[in-house]
Amino acid sequence: MKQNKGNRNSEGLESVSPAAKLAVAITTRGDALATIAAGLALENELKENESNSNDIDKLQKQIDELNYEMKQLKRMLR
DSSP: OHHHHHHHHHHHHHHHHHHHHHHHHHHHHHHHHHHHHHHHHHHHHHHHHHHHHHHHHHHHHHHHHHHHHHHHHHHHHO
């Protein structure tokens, strides 16, 4: 009687095994896609940060130039 239960359990595992393998394969591919998406999002964020940094540098340069011109105008008015 115990052998019958053992056989039923092993048969049950064999029939579940392909479904479990498929679930693992689908889950693994989903995790891989999520990882790739996260990497792309990080790469995009880095590019935006570089762009923002360049914009800030340009603005600072313009401010410095305007300050220089204001000093020159003050000297001319004295």
